Amino acid sequence: MADRKEAGAKAGEGPASSQPTLDETDGEAPGRKSALGYTRPRTYEELRAVLASGTVHFPKRLRQVAIFLWQHPDDVALGTIVQVAEQAGVQPSTLVRFAKTFGFAGFSDLQGLFKDHVKGSWPEARGRAEPSPKAETRAELHFLGGIVAAARASLDRIGESFDVASFEAMIDVLAGADLIYLVGSKRAFPVTAYLSLTLSQQGVRNVLVDNVGSTAFDQIGCIGRGDALLAVSFSPYNSITPDLVAVAHEREAQIVTITDSTFSPLIPLSRRWIEVIESDFAGFRSLAASLSVGMALVHGVAARRSAGRRQGG
């Protein structure tokens, strides 16, 4: 490690003279620069402390950089400036500007901190992921542990049993649809809400049937043969979801369903369906598995759509 640092120092010889800008500004208006003119952090921890202090007010892009550095230190350490910039959604030059703001000679200099950190923490920090023992001490923390465990269990179950064929078929149906309707009540609504958002962000137009203004049946009344409906429904099945799906079925729309048991009244109406079982803790039920499967569906649809567009024209 010492060797590497020496080599680095050699490469960047004279970093002090190569950043006159900072010295100048320092001399001109120290009052404001004190926030940005922090002495160059010497370790990753120092940098993190500065970022966390919250005393620094960054403009938009630089803040974006700060957030990315905070959340993805590994990628910063391992990637090139272009790769990091791409992942962070900024220009490479922005990264350099950011580094200089903190008194580094450039991005490479800043990156050194991250490399050292990764190097130092690598072999030991591997065996993590265990909740701290204190988790059991307070009731609320115990509950949090239970909720997290339920979410994990739900995710595990996806790996254990997953109907690949149905999943693929559902993507086909949705990708082939003219317009995608999303239906989900109560617990299922957060799922459809997120899927609707993600679909829109992927450029796939869709209708989230949210029943605001009690207009759900009117919305569904517009569904046609070329459209598809993705229903998300959990037991107990006492919401309006089955009724809405029934209407869509009458109108000969393609229906696909995410549900939590084979007894769901939606299954007879559905072209394809997939079972996702969510675990619960003390009656509080996870959504982790449904969201994951739903996101995968969205991704599959978006991918197939763009592929089709490339093909077709």
Added chain:
Amino acid sequence: MADRKEAGAKAGEGPASSQPTLDETDGEAPGRKSALGYTRPRTYEELRAVLASGTVHFPKRLRQVAIFLWQHPDDVALGTIVQVAEQAGVQPSTLVRFAKTFGFAGFSDLQGLFKDHVKGSWPEARGRAEPSPKAETRAELHFLGGIVAAARASLDRIGESFDVASFEAMIDVLAGADLIYLVGSKRAFPVTAYLSLTLSQQGVRNVLVDNVGSTAFDQIGCIGRGDALLAVSFSPYNSITPDLVAVAHEREAQIVTITDSTFSPLIPLSRRWIEVIESDFAGFRSLAASLSVGMALVHGVAARRSAGRRQGG
């Protein structure tokens, strides 16, 4: 990283023809050369297995390289070829020869293995409960695996670092409030939607500020000193959430926040806040951790409320 690999492959096009030495010797004395003619290892573990097998007889310098790679994988991942060569006590070109011996296009290609390994973000190797091996065969299933892994990683992070004090304090604030307002836009909306539902089911009255009819500011305009506001907000912070929270802050409501970085503009306005970092996969972000923490909050509030009622009434 995929980019890098492609570039590497292009640069080293026809690696087989560029090492005729090996092929020749192969024909002459296969017993010894089979060791070098290994197919290119695809993962760090594979490479390690080959090195460990001991069946390979390297010349002096190459052996030196093998030993160094074995003992200092992190330095290999993070350094440049010059730095690695220096530390290993060989010429840079020796490293390139070593890499080519194993069928890599060059040093960068070999280094990719080490980078991937260090990053380890890829919980595929993280333990049991793998999705079926077929998971890699189809793109969509691979994506599902990635989404699930991201959700798991998010949940893991709760266990690693969790600000218990803030969490407890947030429960106190919310439990003591007259009416609880919930604010969250875009990605955060599914979270607040689910929390609102759960609160209601627990008998805790609340207002979900959903901005239907663009009435969010009017709703928030009714918040008072005795009320609390739970804001959920993720970067980028370009939604109306900060504005809504600012209004609530002016009206002296108690504000608590779930956010994903200390840079959130909500933090200065918040009485207490807690950081929850969600992992993402290919830009699709999990909500698992936020939902879990939120549910735990709801449970804590409900428990404290009913305890208070028992006491007071």
Added chain:
DNA sequence: TGCAAAATGGAAATCCTCTTCGAAATTTCG
């Protein structure tokens, strides 16, 4: 609303890294 200052995006220029190649040194085998 208009001006000034700051921030941003993008491309050119520079620097460094990686790879290639031929000569020298070493080893191996007859």
Added chain:
DNA sequence: CGAAATTTCGAAGAGGATTTCCATTTTGCA
């Protein structure tokens, strides 16, 4: 012991990566 093959070394060229610079956009303020 000598010749051939193999390995090593070091320099030079090609290709990226990083940085710098400037036009444009955005922000802040009167």
